[in-house]
Amino acid sequence: xxxxxxxxxxxxxxxxxxxxxxxxxxxxxxxxxxxxxxxxxxxxxxxxxxxxxxxxxxxxxxxxxxxxxxxxxxxxxxxxxxxxxxxxxxxxxxxxxxxxxxxxxxxxxxxxxxxxxxxxxxxxxxxxxxxxxxxxxxxxxxxxxxxxxxxxxxxxxxxxxxxxxxxxxxxxxxxxxxxxxxxxxxxxxxxxxxxxxxxxxxxxxxxxxxxxxxxxxxxxxxxxxxxxxxxxxxxxxxxxxxxxxxxxxxxxxxxxxxxxxxxxxxxxxxxxxxxxxxxxxxxxxxxxxxxxxxxxxxx
Amino acid sequence: xxxxxxxxxxxxxxxxxxxxxxxxxxxxxxxxxxxxxxxxxxxxxxxxxxxxxxxxxxxxxxxxxxxxxxxxxxxxxxxxxxxxxxxxxxxxxxxxxxxxxxxxxxxxxxxxxxxxxxxxxxxxxxxxxxxxxxxxxxxxxxxxxxxxxxxxxxxxxxxxxxxxxxxxxxx
Numbered sequence: 001x002x003x004x005x006x007x008x009x010x011x012x013x014x015x016x017x018x019x020x021x022x023x024x025x026x027x028x029x030x031x032x033x034x035x036x037x038x039x040x041x042x043x044x045x046x047x048x049x050x051x052x053x054x055x056x057x058x059x060x061x062x063x064x065x066x067x068x069x070x071x072x073x074x075x076x077x078x079x080x081x082x083x084x085x086x087x088x089x090x091x092x093x094x095x096x097x098x099x100x101x102x103x104x105x106x107x108x109x110x111x112x113x114x115x116x117x118x119x120x121x122x123x124x125x126x127x128x129x130x131x132x133x134x135x136x137x138x139x140x141x142x143x144x145x146x147x148x149x150x151x152x153x154x155x156x157x158x159x160x161x162x163x164x165x166x167x168x169x170x171x172x173x174x175x176x177x178x179x180x181x182x183x184x185x186x187x188x189x190x191x192x193x194x195x196x197x198x199x200x201x202x203x204x205x206x207x208x209x210x211x212x213x214x215x216x217x218x219x220x221x222x223x224x225x226x227x228x229x230x231x232x233x234x235x236x237x238x239x240x241x242x243x244x245x246x247x248x249x250x251x252x253x254x255x256x257x258x259x260x261x262x263x264x265x266x267x268x269x270x271x272x273x274x275x276x277x278x279x280x281x282x283x284x285x286x287x288x289x290x291x292x293x294x295x296x297x298x299x
Numbered sequence: 300x301x302x303x304x305x306x307x308x309x310x311x312x313x314x315x316x317x318x319x320x321x322x323x324x325x326x327x328x329x330x331x332x333x334x335x336x337x338x339x340x341x342x343x344x345x346x347x348x349x350x351x352x353x354x355x356x357x358x359x360x361x362x363x364x365x366x367x368x369x370x371x372x373x374x375x376x377x378x379x380x381x382x383x384x385x386x387x388x389x390x391x392x393x394x395x396x397x398x399x400x401x402x403x404x405x406x407x408x409x410x411x412x413x414x415x416x417x418x419x420x421x422x423x424x425x426x427x428x429x430x431x432x433x434x435x436x437x438x439x440x441x442x443x444x445x446x447x448x449x450x451x452x453x454x455x456x457x458x459x460x461x462x463x464x465x466x467x468x469x470x
Contacts, residue, residue: 020362027366028388034370035381039431045380052374056326063330071333136331136338137376140440141428143339144377145331180377187432209437210339264335 046173053135053146054175060134061148068132068267126239129153129271134178136263143186143208145169147269150177160231160272166243166260167191167231168269181269184244184259185212193244195221196228204229204244204257211248214255223247223255239272313466317359318368320462321348325372340443342451345372346420349387350413351459353394354401356467365391382427386420393419406456414449421445 038045079086114120131149149155151174161168161181169183170191182189189206193214200221206212217223227247233240248258324344331338345368352360369384376383393416394401401412421441429436 024362024388024392027362028385028392031366031369031381031385031388033381034384035379035427035431038380049374049377049380052371056375059326060330063326067330067332133331135329135375136333137329140339140444141424141436142377146329146375182377187434187436207437208339208440210336262335263338264333266331267333 049180050150050173050175050178053173053178053180054150057134057146057148057175057178060146060178061132064132064134071267127154127273129155129273130268131155131179131271132268133266136266140208143183143189143206143263144172145181145183145266145269147179147181147271148177149271150175150179152176154273155179155271156273160238160242161269162242162272163261163266163269165262166245168261168266170238171271179271183263185210185263191238191244192232192234193229194232194240195223195247196230198222198227201232201234202229210263211256211258212245214247214257217255223250225250229257242272314359316462316466317348317352317356318364320459321345321352321360321364321368322371324348325368325375328372329375339440340447342448343417343444344451344455345369346387346390346417346448347413347452347455348459349391350394350416351456353391354398354409354412355459355463357391357395357398359467360391362388362391378428379431382424382431385427386424389423390416390420406453409456410449410452413452417448418445421448 129149131147133145134148135146137144137146145168147155147161155171155174157171157174159171161171167184169181169186169189171179172182173180184191184204184206185208186206187208189204189212191204192201193204194201198221200218200223202214202217202221204212205215214223214229225247229244229246231238231240231242231244243260245257245259248256324347328341328344332341349360349365349368353365365387366384369387370380372383372387373380394412397412401409404412421444425436425438425441
């Protein structure tokens with residue numbers, strides 16, 4: 001009996017080996033085919049990515065929660081330890097900000113009256129969708145984050161993602177209940193910006209490093225360290241004036257920008273809907289109501 | 300002797316664990332940990348798992364399993380679909396090809412093997428990504444990621460060894 005099974009395995013093993021090798025080759029080719037296919041038809045791969053990410057969104061939702069609460073606790077403890085210093089700092093800052101407030105009020109009033117004089121057409125009001133980051137897709141090759149809001153609540157491709165500090169990125173793939181945000185540091189990110197002091201236009205290009213660079217700067221434009229960079233609103237869904245970062249260094253290699261948003265501190269994102277992309281059904285209305293409305297119409 | 304269905308189910312579940320563990324690592328790899336600077340150098344956990352199971356129990360993580368793992372990693376990590384699929388499969392293939400050399404060796408040799416194989420994997424990933432984007436990518440972040448991946452490997456390997464001893468050993 002033992003001999004018999006042995007002789008069978010002696011015959012079967014090479015055959016199995018050959019079929020296994022063949023299967024392995026097929027899989028390798030399939031991987032290469034996927035790569036090439038993705039290069040030719042990006043939209044289909046985007047769809048696939050959005051759908052699969054959608055499927056695991058519930059899992060990511062649960063797993064990412066403890067991390068958030070742990071970090072909240074850590075910040076609480078840090079805050080408690082530094083409460084005296086923080087108090088001092090805040091008192092000083094308050095004094096400074098009060099002066100700014102006075103200045104801002106005066107400017108606001110002036111601005112209003114001047115706009116009145118000019119019959120100025122103001123920018124459309126934005127509505128927000130707030131979402132939690134449930135995956136920070138790391139690695140040195142791609143810089144993107146997945147949020148737990150998708151088409152169902154009105155997230156659309158091309159919308160800007162911000163935090164209280166400034167611009168984070170742009171929505172690229174949208175699923176039913178999740179969406180992917182391409183961070184401004186990603187290699188494929190290109191954002192039209194202006195240098196706030198000189199109004200010189202440029203493109204903010206990511207290079208997978210922490211500091212994206214400014215390219216296509218208008219010739220003769222003056223840039224110096226510490227200049228603020230904001231979105232220009234040219235050619236796309238981005239509203240003008242979103243804070244992006246400050247010029248960190250200017251040298252032979254180019255102009256690098258220190259973003260206002262620290263990637264490691266992003267917990268919640270706001271997706272801005274200015275009604276600038278896609279089909280605008282009606283003038284945007286307040287808050288998340290727009291998302292609810294869109295849903296009702298579809299059903 | 301009659302083998303109950305529960306016993307079979309139990310065995311089947313145990314045999315599936317290498318694949319499921321690797322899948323869990325794919326998910327774990329993208330959980331936002333909010334550690335400053337960490338997300339760009341996060342160790343490539345699924346690669347370690349693919350290497351480990353290819354060395355010790357390749358029959359429990361077959362090539363199509365590796366394909367699925369790689370594909371899902373591509374999908375979640377936002378990198379061009381197919382690149383990691385190809386790289387993981389090649390790592391798997393290289394380990395099986397050199398299986399006689401690696402199998403039964405001391406851990407240091409296994410670790411060294413991983414350092415070499417994953418170096419190749421990272422270079423290939425870098426080359427494929429550069430080719431995909433038609434531009435030479437900045438290699439610094441990749442070097443850090445590689446070093447961290449090789450550094451973390453013993454910890455993960457230890458967990459997998461224990462897993463092998465207590466969950467899959469008898470099978």
